[in-house]
Amino acid sequence: MIIRIDPASSTPIFEQLVRAVRAEVLAGRLAAGDRLPAARELAASLEVNVHTVLHAYQSLRDEGFVELRRGRGAIVTGAAAELAAVRRHAVDLVEAARERGITADAILALVREELSR
Template identity: 50%
Template sequence: MLFRVDPASAVPLGDQIAACVRGALADGSAAPGERLPAARELADSLGVNVHTVLRGYQRLREEGLIELRRGRGAVIVPAAAVPDRARLVERVREVVAEARELGMTEDEVLTLVRTSLSAT
């Protein structure tokens, strides 16, 4: 799995790291059960702080894409739907970014989502 970050980007580095993993899951270059690089090792290779990597990994854990275990590190959850979930998370992030560009409030976005959910 290839990790790249752009320090000049407005996107926080931790989010960029999480996006690398989501992208790898979505395109099949990473698979459920695969172990991610140790946070310290990845931080050294990217030239970022270890806490930056941990923030990215924590975001992935909150999204249900990886498990973090002491002594075992970060592992992609062993679930068949992980690639689909990763693609969905990316699309949701794109929608949220577009909504922010349009000046929508969080409540307006949530109302749109709830309306869409109830329509199906």
């Protein structure tokens, strides 16, 4: 897994890490049971604070992408595969909406409406 961050970006580093790992999971390059690098190891390789990596891992845990286990680190969950499958449906939805000239705001409103049922 290759993670790149842009220290000059206005996006916080922890969020860049979350997005990078999320993208790897959704693309299928990380699967259920795969371990993420140890927080200290990743922090050292990216030259960032270990707490920044831990913050990213906690956000990924809160989203259901990883499970944090003391002594075992961050492990990709089975829910990540389910999220990847749903992403494929989202891609289809976006493509269909674009073909019909439907705006992003309209799509989001439809999704929120369905989620609130």
